Amino acid sequence: MDSLLNFSGQVAMITGAASGFGRLLSQGLAARGCNLVISDINREELDKTVSSLQLGENQVISMLCDVSEEDQVKAMVDAAMEKFGRLDIGVNNAGIAHALTPLHKIDQGIMDKQMAVNVNGVLYGMKYQIEAMLKQGSGHILNLSSMAGIGGAPKGAAYAAAKHAVVGLTRTAAVEYAKKGIRANAICPFYSPTNILAVDGFDSPENQQRLAQGSPMRRLGAPQEIVNTMILILSPGNSYMSGQTIAIDGAVSAW
Numbered sequence: 001m002d003s004l005l006n007f008s009g010q011v012a013m014i015t016g017a018a019s020g021f022g023r024l025l026s027q028g029l030a031a032r033g034c035n036l037v038i039s040d041i042n043r044e045e046l047d048k049t050v051s052s053l054q055l056g057e058n059q060v061i062s063m064l065c066d067v068s069e070e071d072q073v074k075a076m077v078d079a080a081m082e083k084f085g086r087l088d089i090g091v092n093n094a095g096i097a098h099a100l101t102p103l104h105k106i107d108q109g110i111m112d113k114q115m116a117v118n119v120n121g122v123l124y125g126m127k128y129q130i131e132a133m134l135k136q137g138s139g140h141i142l143n144l145s146s147m148a149g150i151g152g153a154p155k156g157a158a159y160a161a162a163k164h165a166v167v168g169l170t171r172t173a174a175v176e177y178a179k180k181g182i183r184a185n186a187i188c189p190f191y192s193p194t195n196i197l198a199v200d201g202f203d204s205p206e207n208q209q210r211l212a213q214g215s216p217m218r219r220l221g222a223p224q225e226i227v228n229t230m231i232l233i234l235s236p237g238n239s240y241m242s243g244q245t246i247a248i249d250g251a252v253s254a255w
């Protein structure tokens with residue numbers, strides 16, 4: 001295997017691994033030799049991810065973890081350290097959308113949920129991942145922001161606020177821990193048809209077609225395309241990139 005895509009001996013933690021990007025990334029890293037600690041709130045679908053992996057039983061831990069619960073996130077890192085003794089990659093991927101809502105109709109419930117899962121979930125992941133990575137003097141954190149993390153998202157204000165916060169956490173960690181050998185980057189995908197689009201306002205083929213028309217390529221990114229870029233970013237050869245928010249967007253942000 002090309003060394004740029006060889007993750008043998010590495011240990012990656014991935015939240016939200018029962019679906020979408022998290023499942024595909026688990027499969028992609030496993031196929032390239034990476035040991036995994038993966039989690040989700042959906043046990044049944046998480047088990048399907050585990051069965052799809054090209055990994056031996058002793059190379060993967062799967063567990064229930066609601067990322068909005070700090071102790072559950074800590075338990076993932078603890079499990080990685082206990083079994084593998086290290087954590088090289090932390091992917092804070094679990095996330096939720098909200099139904100399209102004009103900003104003046106956003107209520108506390110929508111905002112609180114976005115903050116709990118999309119912001120606190122990432123913060124808790126980073127917090128314990130960094131603690132583990134400090135012990136070994138190396139590590140790479142990849143957070144899931146969004147195009148809504150680097151620009152406005154009409155009718156997605158709470159999601160956009162949360163994803164902007166992810167950018168703030170990522171950049172801060174990159175600067176704060178650079179000297180300690182820890183890097184942090186975020187990706188900012190345009191819409192991609194995973195289960196997250198199964199919310200009111202995004203779920204019909206007509207709506208997805210309309211979203212596609214907002215892209216210079218006139219199409220949405222396939223989930224596998226987004227995950228291929230994640231694997232490239234996580235490549236052992238990509239060792240000088242840190243603090244970046246990488247748009248994977250078919251040129252939307254270039255418009």
Ligand SMILES: NC(=O)c1ccc[n+]([C@@H]2O[C@H](COP(=O)([O-])OP(=O)(O)OC[C@H]3O[C@@H](n4cnc5c(N)ncnc54)[C@H](O)[C@@H]3O)[C@@H](O)[C@H]2O)c1
Pocket residue numbers: 015016017018019020021022039040041042065066067068093094095096097117144145146147188189190191192193194195196197
């Ligand atoms: N698909 C897109 O269009 C798109 C675009 C930009 C960013 N993103 C981001 O990518 C990430 C992955 O999304 P996806 O598209 O694969 O969606 P998805 O819905 O397919 O997967 C998200 C996973 O997160 C899990 N999850 C939800 N709440 C959780 C919680 N509290 N704790 C733990 N797990 C939880 C879900 O059960 C699900 O398995 C999210 O952070 C999302 O905001 C997605």
